[in-house]
Amino acid sequence: MNNKSKIYVAGHKGMVGGAIFKALKDKGYENLVGKSSKELDLRDQQAVREFFETEQPEIVIDAAARVGGILANNNYPFTFLMENMQIQNNLIDTALQQNVEKFIFLGSSCIYPKLAPQPLHEDCLLTSSLEPTNEWYAIAKISGVKACEAIRKQYGKDFVSLMPTNLYGPNDNFDLQTSHVLPAMMRKFHEAKLNNNAPVTLWGSGTPMREFLHVSDLAEAVVFAVENKFEDNLYNVGTGVDLTIKALAELIQKTVGHQGEIIWDSTKPDGTPRKLMDVSKMATQGWKAKIKLEDGIRETYDWFLQHAHSYKEVKI
Template identity: 55%
Template sequence: MHRNAKIYVAGHRGLVGSALVRALDRQGYKQIITRSKAQLDLRDAQAVDRFFEQEKPDYVFLAAAKVGGIAANDAYPADFIRDNLMIQTHVIEAAYRHQVQKLLFLGSTCIYPKLAPQPLQEHYLLTGELEATNEAYAIAKIAGIKMCQAYNRQYGTRFISAMPTNLYGPNDDFDLQASHVLPALIRKIDEAKELNTNVVEIWGSGAPRREFLYVDDLADACIFLMRFYEENDIINIGVGEDISIKDLALLIGEVVGYAGQFSFNKERPDGTPRKLVNVSKLTALGWKAETSLKAGIQATYDWYRQHRAGAAAR
């Protein structure tokens, strides 16, 4: 991927897409193509095809997706499966039709079975039942993986699929009705500190364990894979370590400077008991995450404090 290649980042305003743009710019790539949703609705097949015909990108990072936490996935399953199927189908087809050199499709570790052995290995895909609360989103992502693999087999394309673990970082979604657990906890704990609230309620038992990858590390991994990975099989991106939701809350409380207590509402869903990915495949290629969880939370919290009004209202 030479420095003057035309690189389209789909979803450049989101958590992952904005990190990709930062990383590409930092690494000296000169021709980064972006479009906002208002400029290009990826659910519109004809608009996507016209865009590819006009811009003729050499490389595509497919980071555009409808995403959300447990509450959003559980409440709007039709939106999650429909929008994601449309977005990825239109971009992948256009990339094939307009002879894109290489495409990276970003999935999610929620594609793996709910009760799969830990840590999650790539070959566990489609070996068991999915977590019910995000089944619609997971099925859409699995379809995207299989679509990339099918195009590679039938048309000889170079479409690769990477499965990042739980992500967080600058430009995350802090809406309590839609966000993932880490940004939601940052907001709740920060607001409790500001209001001198003694107790913060957290959904679930606090026992589930999650792995968290700082989004700028993910962006570096994606560029690395675009340059060096050519296999048809999926590849995990993560740190290889996890933490309980309870301990995560305590760590965020330490970063925020919150002196209160945490209560756990066990009537709310826990989701998957544990989700840790095996990253040996990626490590063997020569890439490893660099940002510690505490350092990443601090950077994310600093960004949230600077953008709090807008971030909380998104």
């Protein structure tokens, strides 16, 4: 690949796609293509085919998805299952038909079984049942991983799947109805701070363990995958380090400067007890995450403060 290779980043307006688009641009890639969901509905097979025929991308990065936290996954199971399959199937199949040189599919660590041995290795995929609170999204993403694997097996094409752990960073979704745990906490602590340090109620017991990856680190991993040949189909992308949700809450609380009480609502679900990624395969390839969680949270909060007047909300 060279800096004139035409690269299509699907979902380039989102947090992940935007970070990838920026990382590629910063690396000197000049021929980048992106379309907003208004310009190109990735659920529309014919529209996707016409777009590929016109643009003829050499590399495709699939960062487009219907995403959300526990609440959104629980409330909209069919939406999360069907729309994600439509988006990825159209992109994967059309990329194959149009002879795209390299396809990078992005998923999530939620593809792995709820009670899989820790840390989560790529080989544990499909070995037992999923976490019920996000199984719809997970099943869609698993089908994308297997589609890319099948293409490698049947056609010998350079299709690779990268599975990031929990992501956060600038341009995250801070809508309390659809956001993930870290940005939801950040907004809650910020608003409670403004409200005379009012108590903050958080879901669950605070005991589950989670790993967090800054979106800029993921973007660098994707650029690394663009520039290097991967011999296998599936690679975890994470830090290899986790902490309790309680410790995360206290770290965000300290960063925000909230001095009130934290109340844990144990009537709400905890989700998977632990979800730490085995990142040894990516390390063997030559890539490791760089951004420390404390630094990443501080940067994310700075971004949040600059955009607090217009929270990025996602409508289902």
